[in-house]
Amino acid sequence: MRRLMERLVAPILGRLGITPNMVTLVGLLLTVGVAAVLATGNLFLGGWLLIAAGLFDLFDGALARATNQSSRFGAFFDSIIDRYSEAVIFLGLLIHYQRADGPQTLTAISLVYCAIIGSVMVSYARARAEGLDFECETGWLGRPERITILCIGLILNWLIVALWVLAIFTNITAVQRIFHVWKAERTAKAAEQPKVRKPLWDFLRIEK
Structure with a gap:
């Protein structure tokens, strides 16, 4: 394509x-x-x-x-406009559920809110990491995956299911990126530390 x-x-x-x-x-x-x-x-x-x-x-x-x-x-x-585009889609869903006022309204609005927070944090985690010179495209739900899940939910009338997936896994993706950067920094620091060559008999030392 x-x-x-x-x-x-x-x-x-x-x-x-x-x-x-x-x-x-x-x-x-x-x-x-x-x-x-x-x-x-x-x-x-x-x-x-x-x-x-x-x-x-x-x-x-x-x-x-x-x-x-x-x-x-x-x-x-383009990155900034993508964030606005994603946010305005969720705004449309919030308005829809507020107008519908059905039995699942509170649940749906809460899920949309959690999905918004997760999506923002996924994008922010990558931007902040790259600002610190860490590559950070890891995680399950990048923007293409989020849009795909939302489209499937809308077309197949599985929107609540899609929102549950987004609400949970966007935030898991943000945590994955946090862990990725933490691990990358530890690896970088370990590589910077000089390696001290120990004598062959060092393993015989017993600490009391």
């Missing part, structure tokens, strides 16, 4: 004078539209539209590579 975009779609967008940052902003607007659909309770349609918005989100990176417009600011801007 990525190669297809880079070879076919991206050159056309480049010739039209469209920049990667423009595509990123349009993707955010599409996501706002998806959130509005979800807020009205049309979850099935919202799921398919979320898939379309997710595919559109691939265009900015493909366009940047195809037109040699990749930049650190572009990567930073």
Whole structure:
């Protein structure tokens, strides 16, 4: 899919004078539209539209590579907009459940809140780790996995199940990244410490 975009779609967008940052902003607007659909309770349609918005989100990176417009600011801007896009989707779900006012309303709203916290912490853990020069893409639920689970839940009418999965496993992923950075720092410190060569008979010493 990525190669297809880079070879076919991206050159056309480049010739039209469209920049990667423009595509990123349009993707955010599409996501706002998806959130509005979800807020009205049309979850099935919202799921398919979320898939379309997710595919559109691939265009900015493909366009940047195809037109040699990749930049650190572009990567930073795309990451920030991704966080807004994910948050606005959850906002749409919060509005939907608040308007529905059914027997599972409190549970659903609590799950959405936990999923938001977990998603934010997963992204923040990676950003903070990379700011400290640690690679941190580990963990079960990155953004593509989170969007996939949410789309499946919306389309198959398993939204509560999807929210349970997101609420639990996004936070587990954040913990996985914390442990990963802790382990990476211990490994780095161990590598920096000079190795002291002990005599062969050192193992015979018995500490009292």
